[in-house]
Amino acid sequence: MALLDCVQMSKRFGGVPALQDVSFSLNKGEIVGLIGPNGAGKTTLFNLVAGAIKPTEGRVFLKEIDITGLPAHRICRFGIGRTFQVTRPFAELTCLENVGVAIINRPRKLKGESWREKGMEYLEQVGLLQEAQTRAGDLNLIAKKKLEMARALASNPEILLLDEVLGGLNTQEIGQAVSIIKGLRDALGITLLWIEHIMGAIMGAADRIILLDQGRKLLEGTPAEVVRDERAIRAYLGED
Amino acid sequence: MKDKRVYAAIVVALACLLPLGLDEYKLHVVINSLFYVMMASSWNLLAGYTGQVSFAHAAFAGIGAYTSGILSVKAGFNPWAGIVIGMAAAGFVGFLVGVLCLRMGGIYLSLTTLGFSEILRIIITNEYEITRGTMGLQVPALMPVYSKTAYFYIMLGAAVLSLIVIYKMIYSDTGLNFRAVQNDEKAASSLGVDVVRIRVMAFTVSSILAGMAGGFYGHYLLLITPEIPSLDQQFLVLSMAVIGGLGSFVGPILGAFTLEILAEYIRGYGQYHVLVFGLVALAMARFSPRGVMGIVSDYKRRRNQSLIAAGELRG
């Protein structure tokens, strides 16, 4: 039994299809890369799984329980966390408070520890300890992306959906970020579905790759299989 | 946290001495101010902490006042029991308006609540048989022998109670959820915040508190008129909170006292005070959205930063 099953998911925006008939599964402890050209429907797929929008057709099962169309906060509490491609910090709150929001809304309450103490652990994990008391709106883009990660982690997810968290980083920073992300799986056992345009990073880290093109799943396989595939090269990888 | 409580206790203790030094008229102004403290602070809970800029807050005070007034006049209820039922009524209607406004933000929510407020005022004005319309409904006092001093202590007690509820709320987990919802509903729900629950809760609680303020105020004035749920009143409350500082606990309290006392001076020159305050509030919203308290905290932060910088320079 897979941890997450998406069955024939479709989404149309005012009649225009953004996603058509996409099915896939995530197994516990996997890192799965979701790639594809701009507008392929990757973020839309995230929004459907996380409950931010409702699918036109198709179903989502978490441990065989149907969670299709549930509100986002319930899906979060069931154990699916997500980051936003365009960062959405609580601008007027401090970084620590941003993380705190995720902690206080967990279904299982903290025992003998305040969200402030616990929150510092997550800020440390992504390297934002110094900025704990900084207004999130004052952060630069890279720090905002780190905060997205810290916040999503603080909701204590079993599955984490990462939407282009490496954008804007230099080569050295990418290396650091990738090792943090791998650590989430290796040390914490979090299952990752990860959208990324930086092929060097995602191909090295993922166990499996799903390629979306124009709203459809074009192919799925190991990174080695995907980089050699004619269709992948024509649709996406050939670009750069 | 500890010394804040000590400060608060000192302020309340000093306030208790006020009737010793004030004549009847000045005591009346202070009682009015306490009503506005309750109104501005509970409106701030909704508008300043969840970002739902409702124009129906005075209407909820009206629901509290008229429910209690009508029950005590027409059904012989004890006014104290009337006030409690008035709070429940305001809370219930606040809950419904909160649900109605769930999918709305910004200007749409403001316009809807403004419409609700006007509808309520028209009903009250026209249901002459029950409400005595613009003539006003005469209601019984809260005590057998009328005493301004006693009213002062009652209003002070109500205001302190109201402020304790608000303080506990904004410094609890719920308060953090309020601010998260105000900043970004989508991000909040992705982190497990039940946005619907939070928004409706803020509407309900702030309406209960407005209903309480209106209930006590009505039984103090002894005459309830459509003035209580009027838009004039709403804009005055809004000005107090905005000028004092939205999203701060102390701001609306200071705003309420300052503007009510100023209003007493300006009143001599005609009913222009609401207009003047409204303009100041507009300017404030444009140039310092967090009001006077925002200016104070920015100043403190800058001074701290320059102190740190100076310290670093010295080594």
Ligand SMILES: Nc1ncnc2c1ncn2[C@@H]1O[C@H](COP(=O)(O)OP(=O)(O)OP(=O)(O)O)[C@@H](O)[C@H]1O
């Ligand atoms: N809320 C929306 N309303 C209308 N159209 C939308 C909406 N969200 C996405 N779309 C459309 O759906 C398609 C897929 O968009 P999506 O954001 O999922 O692509 P993506 O694969 O994440 O692209 P990118 O790599 O640029 O982030 C696009 O054509 C986009 O314009």
Ligand SMILES: [Mg+2]
């Ligand atoms: Mg995208």
